[in-house]
Ligand code: C2E
């Protein structure tokens with residue numbers, strides 16, 4: 001028993017070291033990626049169920065490192081936040097979206113590009129000024145920027161976060177509450193926040209067609225959003241059944257593999273043109 005316990009302890013330590021080492025490696029390589037701009041942006045379309053038009057695209061970062069291979073944002077974004085590198089990542093994303101905007105807007109109809117922000121971005125005054133300017137200054141006609149924030153982003157300093165979001169809103173910028181339903185925000189907090197949209201987290205949407213609990217949760221969120229006059233985007237829509245359920249319940253927009261996967265900008269452009277010709 002003592003030996004087994006000893007072994008377990010040993011293996012545990014070993015695993016913890018591996019995880020720690022990977023974190024250090026990622027953080028070091030992230031620094032390198034920022035210096036060299038070694039990221040890519042993928043775009044995932046958002047469909048308005050009210051008009052049938054593609055109203056926007058969410059920008060999602062991709063990183064393929066020479067030594068680590070592909071690292072997904074769920075793994076490196078939290079490390080970028082911990083190490084203070086996130087503001088550089090956000091700056092890169094905003095810069096690239098502004099470059100891609102020209103092409104995305106040239107397809108004829110207005111399009112809104114949504115950018116994911118971190119809690120740290122919202123509490124950083126300099127960043128806030130940059131985010132405001134990026135969304136209001138010299139964008140090609142037909143293209144606008146919007147920002148997505150998570151509920152957890154607001155926990156750190158709810159008051160400051162609210163004040164800062166209000167500055168963005170007053171500059172005419174659209175804000176969405178991302179991953180709604182998974183965080184800690186209370187309803188009273190939600191009422192006070194200057195967001196115009198909720199994004200229902202994909203964990204409630206992916207199995208919508210078969211899961212009664214998820215159906216009840218999603219209907220309840222839609223009712224709540226209606227009472228608060230917020231528009232709703234359901235993310236993680238993976239099949240036609242989920243899409244028609246959401247449509248019947250009055251959900252305004254959808255995003256998910258059923259419509260399209262995130263794509264590089266050139267592919268997104270071709271996709272957009274094909275979609276509109278159908
Ligand atoms: P998120 O903002 O909730 O983004 C949605 C995620 O769901 C994306 O994962 C997207 O590829 C994935 N997805 C879209 N449709 C479906 C679907 O139908 N089914 C399933 N199973 N998944 C779907 P991705 O691109 O790996 O990004 C993960 C998270 O990383 C994002 O979650 C966001 O929190 C963060 N992230 C991504 N790009 C950025 C960025 O530029 N800045 C910041 N701060 N965070 C980012």
Ligand code: CA
Nearest residue numbers: 058116148178
């Ligand atoms: Ca998002």
Ligand code: CA
Nearest residue numbers: 178179199235
């Ligand atoms: Ca989300």
Ligand code: CA
Nearest residue numbers: 150178179201
């Ligand atoms: Ca998420």
